[in-house]
Amino acid sequence: MVLGVGVVGCGSQGLAHIERFLKDGRVRLLAVCDIDEAKAKEAAKRFNVEYYTTYEKFLEHPNLDIVSIVTPNYMHASQTVAALNAGKHVLCEKPMALTVEDCDRMIETSEKTGRLLAVGFQLRFKDVFQKTRGLIRELNEPMNAYVLRLSPNPYDLNLEWRRRKSLMGGLILSMNCHEIDMLRWLLGEIEYVKADLKTMLYRNLIDYEDNAWLVLGFRRGLTATLGSSMTAHTSIYEYTIICRNGTIKLHPWENKILVFQEHTSKTIVMDKDDPLQKEISCFIDSVEEGKLKQPLASGVDGRAATAVIEAARESSEKGGLAVKSRRFES
Numbered sequence: 265m266v267l268g269v270g271v272v273g274c275g276s277q278g279l280a281h282i283e284r285f286l287k288d289g290r291v292r293l294l295a296v297c298d299i300d301e302a303k304a305k306e307a308a309k310r311f312n313v314e315y316y317t318t319y320e321k322f323l324e325h326p327n328l329d330i331v332s333i334v335t336p337n338y339m340h341a342s343q344t345v346a347a348l349n350a351g352k353h354v355l356c357e358k359p360m361a362l363t364v365e366d367c368d369r370m371i372e373t374s375e376k377t378g379r380l381l382a383v384g385f386q387l388r389f390k391d392v393f394q395k396t397r398g399l400i401r402e403l404n405e406p407m408n409a410y411v412l413r414l415s416p417n418p419y420d421l422n423l424e425w426r427r428r429k430s431l432m433g434g435l436i437l438s439m440n441c442h443e444i445d446m447l448r449w450l451l452g453e454i455e456y457v458k459a460d461l462k463t464m465l466y467r468n469l470i471d472y473e474d475n476a477w478l479v480l481g482f483r484r485g486l487t488a489t490l491g492s493s494m495t496a497h498t499s500i501y502e503y504t505i506i507c508r509n510g511t512i513k514l515h516p517w518e519n520k521i522l523v524f525q526e527h528t529s530k531t532i533v534m535d536k537d538d539p540l541q542k543e544i545s546c547f548i549d550s551v552e553e554g555k556l557k558q559p560l561a562s563g564v565d566g567r568a569a570t571a572v573i574e575a576a577r578e579s580s581e582k583g584g585l586a587v588k589s590r591r592f593e594s
């Protein structure tokens with residue numbers, strides 16, 4: 265039986281999802297939904313599917329098995345819960361939700377309905393990150409990590425949801441949930457956070473940080489620092505991971521990894537890839553097999569990133585004190 269897919273949110277990322285579902289070829293795109301009728305109509309015409317401007321009506325479509333949620337961050341929780349309750353499997357874009365309570369509701373609903381819930385941490389599917397994960401094991405015992413993600417403002421600040429922390433979650437949630445998830449995936453559970461969040465340049469436009477430093481303490485004892493900025497004049501995205509037997513320097517956007525050891529060094533350059541395609545194909549595999557397939561991020565992973573960011577906000581409010589990240593009781 266061919267799985268039926270619906271995509272909610274026909275912005276740039278929603279269109280990227282649609283293209284990947286179509287390219288996979290194993291599913292049938294049946295419907296799109298957007299509150300902006302012009303966008304919904306245009307996508308429907310382009311991809312020859314039905315369109316809806318009301319999410320409830322979209323969910324009533326009789327043949328949807330999968331719903332991809334690609335709306336502004338503040339809609340993720342309620343739309344995911346509604347889709348799961350309507351019997352759909354959900355791929356929810358990152359960040360999973362703005363609060364840990366919302367993440368808990370999403371996870372509980374997935375468990376109650378028996379429907380799959382995955383979170384769109386697509387960097388896990390990028391070859392250079394998968395290679396780095398293997399290198400960390402080979403080089404033995406990571407001891408410290410440094411991540412920089414600096415760029416000019418990447419957001420369209422004409423959109424209200426991109427200006428308000430209560431709708432977007434701020435820079436450290438909307439952008440750096442990727443790095444938090446990646447560091448967890450590479451290095452294990454995060455125990456505590458110290459943070460310094462500042463709004464330096466866009467004070468008149470946004471009510472969240474445009475520059476941030478996070479210090480992350482891991483259960484296994486090592487520390488990572490993460491610097492983030494949306495006020496730089498160039499883009500820098502790099503990871504340095506110091507392990508006992510070598511140091512890895514990763515440039516994800518250049519698909520390049522440098523490995524330094526005592527008397528040698530090497531450069532690994534990988535082919536350009538499409539992590540979103542691999543993520544979406546892995547989600548389709550998961551629905552066909554009835555369980556989430558690695559390295560897809562689960563609701564628990566999405567929740568962990570939101571929990572670390574909540575702790576970072578609390579730390580910054582307390583002047584940089586270490587704050588423990590919230591976990592499940594069990």
Ligand SMILES: NC(=O)c1ccc[n+]([C@@H]2O[C@H](COP(=O)([O-])OP(=O)(O)OC[C@H]3O[C@@H](n4cnc5c(N)ncnc54)[C@H](O)[C@@H]3O)[C@@H](O)[C@H]2O)c1
Nearest residue numbers: 273274275276277278298299300334335336337357358359
């Ligand atoms: N994984 C990634 O690397 C990645 C990259 C880009 C965006 N994203 C995520 O994708 C999501 C969308 O981002 P975008 O850049 O496409 O945003 P966007 O603002 O361009 O598009 C969002 C769309 O959702 C529509 N919308 C708003 N409220 C809605 C509602 N209640 N019901 C239906 N439609 C609604 C808007 O009209 C708009 O067309 C965000 O959560 C963002 O964080 C993830």
